[in-house]
Amino acid sequence: MPITDWPPAERPREKLLSLGAAALSDAELLAIFLRTGVAGQNAIQLARGLISEYGGLRTLLQLERERFCATRGLGDAKYVQLQAALELARRHFKESLTRSDVLENPTQTSRYLSIRLRDYPYEVFACLFLDTRHRVIAFEELFKGTIDGASVYPREVVRRALQHNAAAVILAHNHPSGVAEPSDADRRITRRLSDALGLIDVKVLDHLVIGDPGAVSFAERGWL
Structure with a gap:
């Protein structure tokens, strides 16, 4: 019928x-x-x-x-429509974050980063660069790796923070395995990035490890 x-x-x-x-x-x-x-x-x-x-x-x-x-x-027309709809959703979340203090919207911030990073079959390390009022200046995927890890260079993160004139950052990366539990390597690179960014007075507000489902926040665990 x-x-x-x-x-x-x-x-x-x-x-x-x-x-x-x-x-x-x-x-x-x-x-x-x-x-x-x-x-x-x-x-x-x-x-x-x-x-x-x-x-x-x-x-x-x-x-x-x-x-x-x-x-x-399905077909090409449906594929184009779908990709456009998905990108609209991503931009909607980003625009919503840009207008407000991300610390007032931790759930929305986590959801946005999950949408951006969750589905990659390899690790991607990204940063949300924030201004003095903790509003989003930019989101950038900085490093890409294999399913086992990504090489993260603090010098490059510092360079991008300076270019954006950022006052703070939120770090994020995905675990393709779907298990969001941070590794010892995740904690080590977070300390290195915090130390490097601290030298230019940029504060690391959080590091989110994106899994499936959900994410783990370093800030919520008291690791920052």
Whole structure:
């Protein structure tokens, strides 16, 4: 049965308008994105099948372009739309942080950094550079490594902090294994960076280790 023949309260678009996006299931949200189904399947049925095929919504959204476009019901146009939607979400979070003191929004800061770093298959070390009011000046991915680690150079972090005229930074890196527990090496490089940045009066406010799910905060553990 076509979705247009369903009762209005059960149609994904009408349900979203009535109850809000949070009330929809993954399949319903994906169906709105897909807009149409394929022969023999409406958009909801196609969405459910895709989520089942890939073991979850997140895995589907992370597919490389070639595999995504080769999947029935998707293609280049859908891939472009998806990448644009994901980038809009990233920029929305960053803009929200830029307007306020990040220390007043630790959950939002953690969520933004998780969105940026969580899905890399290798380690990425990044910095949020902040002004004297702890508002975001810039976010930069500075170092990339293998699945086992990334080489982090304090001199480069100091150079970028000076270029941004930053007063403080929040460090972040991901653990591709998904386990966010900081290693001894993580704690050592944090001390080195804190010492190096301290020489130019730039304070390290936190170091977040991004896993799946969640993140570990050095500041919350009293390590800074």
